[in-house]
Amino acid sequence: LAENDTYAFYANPETLAFKVVDLRSGYVWHSNLDEVTEADRLNRTWTAFAQSGVSIDLMYDDATTDRLSITRDGHSLDFNRLPNGFSAELSFPLYGLGLTINVTLEADGVKVEVPSDSIVESMPDDYKFETIHLYPFFGATKGGSVPGYLFIPDGSGSLIRYADSTKASSMFYGRYYGDDLGMISTNLYDYYVNPAYPLALPVLGAIHGVKQHGYLLVLESGAPYARLRAHPAGIITQFNFIYNSFIYNESFFQATNRAGAGVTAIQKETNDFDIVMHYRFLDGDDADYVGMATNYREYLLDNELLRNRTEDNDPMGIRLEFLMGERKRFLFWDVSVPMTTFKQLDAILEDLNANQVKGIQTVLYGWQKLGASATAPTKLSVEPQLGSLKTLASINETLLEQDGALQLYLDPQSALKGIGGYSVRSDLAMSITNKNLLGYNRTKVNYYYHLAQVQKRLVGFSESLSALPNVELALDVIGNTLYSDFKSGNQLNREGAKAAYTEAFASVERPLSFYAPNDYALAYTKNLYDAPLSNSGYLYTTDSVPFMSIALAGYVNLYSTPLNFSSDLTFERLRLVDYQLYPSFMVTHHPTSRILLTYSNWIYSSQYSQWSDKIIDTYAWMADRLEPVKGATIQSRTVPQTGISVITFSNGQTMIVNYTPQPFTWASITVAANDAWVGEIQP
Numbered sequence: 001l002a003e004n005d006t007y008a009f010y011a012n013p014e015t016l017a018f019k020v021v022d023l024r025s026g027y028v029w030h031s032n033l034d035e036v037t038e039a040d041r042l043n044r045t046w047t048a049f050a051q052s053g054v055s056i057d058l059m060y061d062d063a064t065t066d067r068l069s070i071t072r073d074g075h076s077l078d079f080n081r082l083p084n085g086f087s088a089e090l091s092f093p094l095y096g097l098g099l100t101i102n103v104t105l106e107a108d109g110v111k112v113e114v115p116s117d118s119i120v121e122s123m124p125d126d127y128k129f130e131t132i133h134l135y136p137f138f139g140a141t142k143g144g145s146v147p148g149y150l151f152i153p154d155g156s157g158s159l160i161r162y163a164d165s166t167k168a169s170s171m172f173y174g175r176y177y178g179d180d181l182g183m184i185s186t187n188l189y190d191y192y193v194n195p196a197y198p199l200a201l202p203v204l205g206a207i208h209g210v211k212q213h214g215y216l217l218v219l220e221s222g223a224p225y226a227r228l229r230a231h232p233a234g235i236i237t238q239f240n241f242i243y244n245s246f247i248y249n250e251s252f253f254q255a256t257n258r259a260g261a262g263v264t265a266i267q268k269e270t271n272d273f274d275i276v277m278h279y280r281f282l283d284g285d286d287a288d289y290v291g292m293a294t295n296y297r298e299y300l301l302d303n304e305l306l307r308n309r310t311e312d313n314d315p316m317g318i319r320l321e322f323l324m325g326e327r328k329r330f331l332f333w334d335v336s337v338p339m340t341t342f343k344q345l346d347a348i349l350e351d352l353n354a355n356q357v358k359g360i361q362t363v364l365y366g367w368q369k370l371g372a373s374a375t376a377p378t379k380l381s382v383e384p385q386l387g388s389l390k391t392l393a394s395i396n397e398t399l400l401e402q403d404g405a406l407q408l409y410l411d412p413q414s415a416l417k418g419i420g421g422y423s424v425r426s427d428l429a430m431s432i433t434n435k436n437l438l439g440y441n442r443t444k445v446n447y448y449y450h451l452a453q454v455q456k457r458l459v460g461f462s463e464s465l466s467a468l469p470n471v472e473l474a475l476d477v478i479g480n481t482l483y484s485d486f487k488s489g490n491q492l493n494r495e496g497a498k499a500a501y502t503e504a505f506a507s508v509e510r511p512l513s514f515y516a517p518n519d520y521a522l523a524y525t526k527n528l529y530d531a532p533l534s535n536s537g538y539l540y541t542t543d544s545v546p547f548m549s550i551a552l553a554g555y556v557n558l559y560s561t562p563l564n565f566s567s568d569l570t571f572e573r574l575r576l577v578d579y580q581l582y583p584s585f586m587v588t589h590h591p592t593s594r595i596l597l598t599y600s601n602w603i604y605s606s607q608y609s610q611w612s613d614k615i616i617d618t619y620a621w622m623a624d625r626l627e628p629v630k631g632a633t634i635q636s637r638t639v640p641q642t643g644i645s646v647i648t649f650s651n652g653q654t655m656i657v658n659y660t661p662q663p664f665t666w667a668s669i670t671v672a673a674n675d676a677w678v679g680e681i682q683p
Helices: 044-051 289-302 342-354 389-401 451-462 494-507 519-524 547-552 569-579 608-629
Strands: 007-011 018-022 027-030 054-060 065-069 076-082 085-092 097-106 109-114 127-134 148-152 158-161 172-175 203-208 213-221 226-231 239-247 251-255 262-266 275-283 318-323 325-330 333-338 360-365 405-410 414-416 439-441 444-448 472-475 512-515 525-529 584-587 634-638 644-649 654-658 664-666 669-671 675-679
Touching (some): 007 097, 007 109, 018 109, 018 275, 027 213, 054 085, 054 097, 127 275, 148 289, 203 239, 203 289, 275 289, 318 342, 342 360, 342 608, 360 389, 389 405, 451 494, 512 519, 519 525, 547 634, 569 654, 569 675, 584 608, 608 675, 644 664, 654 669
Parallel strands (some): 318 360, 318 584, 360 405, 472 512, 512 525
Antiparallel strands (some): 007 018, 018 027, 054 065, 076 085, 085 097, 097 109, 109 275, 127 239, 148 158, 172 226, 203 213, 226 239, 325 333, 414 444, 634 644
16 A cells, blocks of 8 residues: 555455555564464454454443444445555444544655544434454464563653563553543542552553564554553463553542442443554664654654753762651641751751762652641742842852752642642542542641642742742652543643643743653653653563653653652662662651651651761662763674673763672673773773
């Protein structure tokens, strides 16, 4: 159907399957299984699913579902050739369901689209779309017959290496940007369970032979309603495959009385969004997870979704997050518990500067009246016991002279439960079951504001900072939490929320840092805080890799979670230089015994007098190893043996990280035990 300088594109008008020939190597990518044999052990349903370009899960009026596939179920298909691909109108007349899919060849691979206005539900009282599955068996492999792996964006990045069997008992299902609180109402904290990382980057991929063939799939549109599905061989079938499915309708339990009785209902409005995804093919040396990350960075830059926020001449950064104050109950009222006054902050920063700690990203947590567990104001107003705005402005000027920055911690999306400063009736978002959304952050339970309040508490607040002209904002929660809102008069789906948040970020005329943001915040991100160093530890995965760091390092400054809470500081420092992350610490002037009976008791060790030596030593050790590669991008990363990482950079530097208790020699360079080396290796 189409051909360019790199690829040739073929399609099957009956199944909508397509093939792509990579003209650089002659390798052929298949979107479906061409043939199914008895040895594949696929039943009729799985065979149809594997051979159909599109399958759908329909939802009946009683909220039960059934799957329809092109190669098995009655359908109507109008296939039309385009100059660079095809457009097909697919319908299942018996159920009144239809859609249009466009598949076209582009410079880097193949583009697949399903426009929102092509979705047809002509009998919605009886049948609706629940889920659409697009090319689920694209690039599928059988067992361990092909060396390689699947890639999922879990945490820093995860690989699922091909094998004939797996320890897992079910497929991996993951929602991009996490669950939709608008549908589930509540997402509460469990002290005994480490939550999984949300899928912050809407990408997936597969490698067929390391350094041979691979692809990266980038989801341009539709991620808020997409679910990544990864199937290692040995669970249900013998095949390894990975793809995105898209959610159009969900069922939910609607209580009908206070005793808990109720009915299962279906959302009234079908989710409205466009699907746009790109298969971007990798060949030769680019065909590994480093090549995937590099390709993703190129995509972000080409589409202005990532901007260079780093300065090559600046020193290595360090994030110091200061707990300024906290709220504590005394008899019948709340009182402020200062933990770090502005003068104490100034003295700490002066001591660090005297010890050559530069580039300090100084985040003030709990700067507002009554501290960290009080509702942040809509206009600038600090706790009086901390000091004056004049003192704070002076500190900021000093930090700027030292290549640092002063940032106010702000969570404009969350309303702390049981705390004043907002209206429960009029300011909060609501779920589909007419409940206030309930979540948590930093062990505190909170509600979530509707969009108008979020805008007021972010954009409106930023406009009130004239007394601190150069102060920046460190935004928590809003960069990684995306929910639909069913409150009457404020209805907003996740796709609309994503667009509204990015518009709000663009409206803030100050540098922004984000805590663990999703991809749509990256274009506005100066510093990325709490960057993951590992994955969620699923049984499916075999390797944790620095995909996120490789994609973003050199353009965004990435910082670790606070090292106060690490059980092995030496090991953590090695991982940070391996993953190109800068260090972070929580700091207070006073001992944490003052906050034992407050919401901030999770900060169990932070007093500067106890941590100053570790902060100074960590900064010096890491700066020696990271400043030579600051602003450079990662070109390759190999693991020649367990416990050793070798990384090459775009500026010609090589880094060798030795996690082992013995010295290691590479290319005539000997690296001491539990140490890292960076420099140029002569050929």
